[in-house]
Amino acid sequence: MSVSLNPSRRQFLGSIAAGSAGVMMSSSGRVFGAESPNDRPVFATIGLRNQGWHITSKSTQFADFAALADVDATVLGANLEKLEKKTSKKADGFKDYREILDRDDIDAVMIGAPDHWHTKISVEAMLAGKDVYCEKPLTLTIDEGKLIEKIVKQTGRVFQVGTMQRTENSQRFLKAIALIRDGRIGEIRKVTCGINGASGSPVIPAIDAPEGLDWDMWLGPAPKVPYRALPQMRKGYGGGVPLYTNCHYAWRNWYEYSGGQMNDWGAHHVDIATWALGAADTGPSKVTPVSFDLPVEYANGYPSVSDQYNSPTKFEIHVNMPGDIPMVISSEGDNGILFEGTKGRFFVNRGKLTGKPVEDLETNPLPEGAVEDVYGGPVSKNHTANFIEAMVARTQPVSDVWSHNRMLETCHLANISIRLGRELNWDPVARQIIGDEEANAFLSRESRKGYEINM
Template sequence: MTVFQRPSRRRFLQATASIGAAGFAFPLSQASFGDTSPNERPVFATIGLRNQGWTITSKSFQFADFAAFADVDAKVLGQNIERATKTQGKAPEGYSDYRKILDRKDIDAVMIATPDHWHTKIAVEAMLAGKDVYCEKPLTLTIGEGKLIEKIVKQTGRVFQVGTMQRSEYKGRFLQAVAMVREGRIGDIQKVTCGIGGSDSSDVIPAVDVPEGLDWDFWLGPAPKAPYRALPEIRKGYGGGVPRYTNCHYAWRNWFEYSGGQMNDWGAHHVDIATWALGADKTGPNKITPVSYSLPVEYKDGYPTVDDRYNVPTKFEILCNMPGDIPLVITSEGDNGIMFEGTKGRFFVNRGKIVGKPVEDLASNPLPEGAIEEVYGGPVAKNHTDNFIQAMRDRTQPISDVWSHNRMLETCHLANISIRLGRELNWDPDKREIIGDEEASSFISRESREGYEIEGV
């Protein structure tokens, strides 16, 4: 049993009350668990271990002890148990069924890095089991899932961090960008462009035998029943070692059944920063217009007419009408990153650079002292997990809270719906409803496959 020291009931109730009243609260940075006694380190578990699952786990060993892993692929599970054992000197327990982790009383928090279609079910059940949650982005597959997660966070008072790491990492470039916009360094905002890249198309991907050790039915989980598909070519580079063309490992991002393509994948990063800088993280757009787009298969009534090829948009330009009638453009073209344009200049930021004359002008006219900390809500954490653990200790919500994330992600979800139906959508950001389009509104939620409904709601 962990001896992780939880806050007093009084502090917990104060924090929970503030969440209910204001939606969320940012923590002020103090000494992290990783900087204190080993007996105060929280106990974590990771659910979904391939690629990003191991990335967020490996960044967290300095702050937490990992007692358990879960993955539906026995090979992935075994490999990562071995890696973790070498790193922390003791082996986490391995499970094929994540629910056995949620049953354990010694685990304080779970990190979720499954494919997107599993996020909501696991996250909700984890909170109801008394766990704090760190969940990878994009948080949800639908707008309705986001609303459910918000409800359960408020109901349980759990701490919930979304894995939009650009808010905490990458040498503070994105924090600097937000601070520059807020300090008026480019004047009044005229346009923001998010370059997020396009997705691949594919030839027909045949149904083949499921790889040994993979529980395919459990991998599908809440998604519709489907055969395992793959072509022989093996993917190289990041996410490599598996079929390049498949409806499973890594390439699941190219199927609406499990993801939202680049719109939700990279969009969840760059649209997040753009929305934050615009001060629109408590509201959203009022109109979404698909200026241009390309789908790799034919669609009817918003659904692909074939099920054996990638189906998310390969190219697109989406115009989002943000508060103040500021245009936010989401495009598959150009450099990956964000261009901010205003009446006094423009600058570009991505994970490797922040450039433009307003940036150069900082040499002679730096941002005011404390401007970055004001954006972040206190001293910037060592990394995204550090911020999460600080929030666990203080019982406040971290820098990537579910409310601001869902508001941003609604823009991405709406963009995908507009592409699938091929028309403009009007959105009420107060009611969080599509206006006057019953067919489009049907995409707000999706039923789970029988046997994989969310337990406890």
């Protein structure tokens, strides 16, 4: 689905940056804006550790936060304090996110919960009349993506996926796509996405969950299993939690809750590569696992043990994209995207854009407006600003669910191919794996009883 743009988009973003955006009507009919006593939209965040706090903190310049929710009382309390210190306003705190959805004074929710919670919260929030900003990767399965698309269309909600390389980290990536569209490397012959490898874990024992953490609710739709952790603590980003665990931060290494590096960094770089190839409305035709390492033994696509990380540590996946353009997704090499064409090649990541076609821009610059044409208008440098702009215009933002899901289907299929150890043929129209009933069973997962989606 294409992104519709408001004619006064540049003016609007300027006014958001200045802290006043004119009069705006929220999805619930509440008026907010510079000429209204309700000056700003009202948000709530569900899931607060690390990225949940990051998206909240950076959004306080554009929106007021009336409520926060987290199943860990310690995390919730700490973030309520940080928010009050930052904004001089108190927000309500909840363990159960449904208490946020029941409120009429909240225009939108931001979701920073682990991946296995994304779809349930997103669908229920939209059905409750809220616009949604949800962290990437949006879904745990391909069928979850289809459901979210259906509910967005049914409800008319605005939905922003938190793939910030389309906005806040976008300048190099947008220029890269503009280079391709302007023919600077000729016809694309190959795209390589470097997305880093990962590490396995030691055996992680089952222990009591930390005080304040509602472990059953953290698991939510996922299978009931014991909490696991070793005493060694993680440092740096994601610090303050066990280095080895099946919970905070390290949940990304478990297929039960996420998709490993394939869905973590892949949701960034495969997204840009798919956008550059003009394949955001379709998908691959074939996914082949050339090589991969799994940290535990697998049988019929499922790990044989439950006390160690189970997502891939190394991999090289070959993907047939439209026009038979090969895409390689690799855990080796520099993190970023290498585009190769008949006239040249260049590399792009968050820190650099390098290669002869880039050097040639000094004497042969891109046409005026080429980067804006890629984006679809003046480039927003803040993901939340783009989200609020779309809320006002009642359009979809630059990181919409349709393009995100199409890209993420490649990552999901790569993971399925690794789990089963074989090539998969994909029908991008039917959105089904061709001739492989066992593989198609991985397109969806059953929610644990009591945590089904309320529709």
